[in-house]
Structure formats: C-alpha cells, structure tokens
Amino acid sequence: MVLRRAALATLVANVGIVCTGGLVRLTGSGLGCPTWPRCTEESYVTTQEMGHHGLIEFGNRTLTFVLGLIAVVALAAAWRQRRRVPGLLKAAVWMMAGIAFQGVLGGITVRMALNPWTVMAHFLASMVLIALAYVFWHRTRDVPPRWTAPAAMRTGGVVVTAVSAAVLVLGTIVTGSGPHSGDTRAARTGFDPETVSQLHGDAVFVLVGLTLAMWFGLRALGAPLRVTRAAAVLLLVELGQGVVGFVQYFTGLPWPVVLLHMLGACLVWTATLGLLLSVTPRVKDVEQSERTYAPHSDASTA
Template identity: 75%
Template sequence: MLRFLLRLLDSRATLRRAALATLVANIGIVVTGGLVRLTGSGLGCPTWPRCTDESYVTTREMGFHGVIEFGNRTLTFLIGFIAAIALLAAWRQRRQVPGILAGAIWVLLGIGMQGVIGGITVHMELNPWIVATHFLASMVLIAIAYVFWHRTKEIPPAWTAPKAIRTGGVLITLVSAAVLVLGTIVTGSGPHSGDTRASRTGFDPAAMSQLHGDAVFVLVGLTVASWLGLRALGAPLRVTRAAATLLLVELLQGVIGFVQYFAGLPWPVVILHMLGACLVWTSTLSVLLALTPQTRGQAVEDRDHSLASTA
C-alpha cells in the first residue's frame, strides 16, 4: 500500500492534477464565500475560530445562516487537504521539477493565512474594507496556485515576445488587478453586506460602478490591442489563443456585469460575476505567463525532462 502511494506521489500526472485541484478549489471557495454574503449569512457564526462561544460547530438555534457560514468554513479544511497532497507530491518531485516545492508551500501557507483573515473579518463584523482585503487575498492565492499549476505543465518551445508586447502584458495584469480592487469597493458600497449589522463604505454605489466600468473598458481595449499585435507578429497559436481567451472572458464578464447592475443585483447573477472575476484573473495570468520569456535554465530543464520522459 505504501509503495502504491509513493508511486502515485511520484507521478507527474498526480502533481499536475493536485495542483489543478488546488486552483479550482480556491476559485470555488471564492464563489461559496459570495454565497455566504449574498444570503446574509456572513455572521451566521458570530465568532471565530469557534462558531459560537461554546461550540466549534453550528447549532440548531443558528438556523440556515449558521449552516451556510459553517459550511464555508469547513471547505477551508478540504482545500487545505488538497493542498497538502499537492505539497507531498511536490516534495517527492522537487528535483525533477525545480522550483515546484516553493509554490506548493506558499499555497498551503496562503490557505492558512486566508483562514485567519476570515476570522478577523468576522470579529470586525464584516467591515467592508476587511471583506475587500479577504477577497483580494483570495486573488493573490489564486495567482500563486495558478503559477504552481503552470509549473507542472509541459512548457512548449520558448518564444520571446518584443519588449513592447511584454510591457503590454504587464500593463494588462496591473489594470486587471485594479479592476478587482475597484470591484471590491463597488461591493462594499452596495446592498449585499452579508449581515444587517455590517457597515458600508459610504461611497455612492452608482459612481463606484461607473469607475469600475471605466477600468473594464480600459482592460478590454488593452487586451484587443495585445491580441491584434500578437497576430500581426505571427506569435505562436498558444500565445494568441491566450489573449483571445482573455478577451472572450472579459466580454462575457462585461455582459454579466451589465445584467447584474440593471437587474438590481439578483444573487445568482452576482455569483456568476464573482466566478467571472476569478476567470478573468486566471486568464490574465495565462497571458502574462505566455509572454514571459523562459530563462536559459528553464529551457535546459524542459529539454532534459522531455528527453527523460521519452527514454
């Protein structure tokens, strides 16, 4: 049995799947966290790390909101378990895949830190700025998990983009991050606070939504310019496809955002918008990594791994 488990952990496929599962799980908990807020269950468990002063789990008296909030907390342990498996596989393959162990460690540490930030959010009674920090920390963790997963994939032949295109990729990433930040301010100014006791930012929701929308238009414009530039340069299909995918996800997210705003923020559409935010962010990272040139050491590592896998 032990030999079987070790062989499983030594498999590149196991590492790749565990890394992908970690990424998907971290996106999933963002969506379930949104469900907690949208159902008004943010203080369903009014304290942390316990659910009540006497119990670590929800009680019957706490009803539906307690179940929702406690269920979301429980998912943290599931994500931590998946990340622990990925860490074991990364440790076993640390020599075959240089740099992979650090990524796995950061993912697991990030999950723990997110749990602490979640606890602070509860103790601060869903202060909108702490809630925004909690969401943005998830975006950082998703970025770490995405890079971790990216390192487990077979890297195709290197293609060095011109400096202007690489700069454009960095700019797209910065604007995408700004869109996420502005989105949290819109949320903190709107009606879905997570609980009637939670405060709001005090900003005008319509004005914040306009600012957020303006940033989205800038992001879409930069993405279109990048995609056209890559096509004009004859970039590899995987690179132009990454830019095209980002553009498509941005447009779909824009449609969801308009529907969400003009329909009065129905919670199912808001949930889709949160999922869309995660997909825009991961698609942005895909473009950034596609435009990042390989180092000479990486190219040698990839060549050696390719030779070893065909031997």
C-alpha cells in the same frame, strides 16, 4: 500525473471557495457563525438555533479544511518532484502559507463584524491565492517555449495584469458600497455606489481595449497559436463578464447574477495570468529552449 491533477485541484478549489464565500455574503449569512474560531461561544460547529445562515457560514469554513487537504497533497507531490521541477516546492509552500493566512484573515473579518475593508482584503487575498495556485499548476507543465515574446509584448502582458488587478480592487469597493453586505448589521464604505460602479466600468473598458491590442499585436508578430489563443480567451472572458456585469446592474443586483459575476472575476483573473505567463516565460525555460534548438540552427548554418 498526480502532481498535475493535484495542482489543478488546488486551482479549482481556490476558485470554488471564492464562490462559496460569495454565497455566504449574498445570502446574508456572513455572521451565521458570529465568532471565530468557534462558531458560537460554546460550540465549534453550527447549532440548530442558528438556522440556515449558520449552516451556510459553517459550510464555507469547513471547505477551508478541504482546500488545505488538497494543498497538502499538492505539497507532497511537489516534494517528490522537487529535483525535476525547480521552484515548484517553493510555490507549494507559499500556497500553504497563503491558505493559513487567509483562514486567519477570515476570522478577523468575522470578529470585525464584516467590516467592508476587511471583507475586501479577504477577497483580494483569495485572488493572490488563485495566482499562486495558477503559477503552481502552470509550472507542472514541462513544455519549453519555442517563441520568446518581444519586450513590448512582455511589457503589455504586465500592464494588462496590473489593470486587471485594478479592476478587481475597484470591484471590491463597489461591493463594499452596495447592498450585499453579508449581514444587516455590517457597515458599508460610505462611497456612492453609482460613482464607484462607473469607475469600475471605465477600468473594465480600458482592460478590454488593452487585451484587444495585445491580441492584434501578437497576431501581427506571428506569435504561436497557444499565445494568441491566451489573449483571445482573456478577451472572450472579459466580454462575457461585461455582459453579466451589465445584467446585474440593470436588474437590481439579484444575488444569483452577482454570484455568477464573482465566478467571472476569478475566470478573468486566471485568463489574465494565462496571458501573462504566455508572453513572459521563465528565464530557465528560455535557456532550456536555446540549448534545445541552438544545435539545429548551427547545423543548418554549416
């Protein structure tokens, strides 16, 4: 129970820190603490003279330590269960390493005055952390699969995940080309926002089409409800994210809507991972399932 809760807390915290990081950028507080690891040249914490921008930026930095603490609890729980759930401890270690790397990358981003390319890398690193946290949480469930997806569906899951990742990358390019730079002194990519937004939108349409095809295919194959539901959840989240995307585009990118869009990106990514893991069970789980149900098949045949 502790392991399961710690794993879920790690996933939620990784999504949460993406949103608080977005708040830093959207409120123009990206250089609220203009250096790193200190907040100023003389202080590790924000000062009164730095105002609300300093508070927002320093608050986001502080949440990194909260995330690290949750990850330590998850690592300790994984250590206790390392014999019962193989691979769980390795996932927890990778998460800890990822959090440390992300912290350093955030510092580099500040040191480079919010260079758009390092800001993109910072966001995409968070997506990798969310993926690690999701896999970690998924592995805490000890439920062997009763259905193995055909090769075409497994390939489809990988393709959907690749396109979803491409959508995220294009989304960061749109952000790096738009008005919300995090600070008036921050550079932009130089790409035309209209053009990259169109490319991002086209990729989203491809993703929605592939997800819909996966849903129909899984239903036609008689996949278990939990598998078809994973495709349906992804499709619904994508549609909701699309609505938010259109709203932010046609209303001039108000920051609360953009922040909601960032949350939606995290939800689309986690739903994508949910579908991928539903159609690509681990080899050891398939073997366990075969050992569990093969004797019954033999008995019925006899």
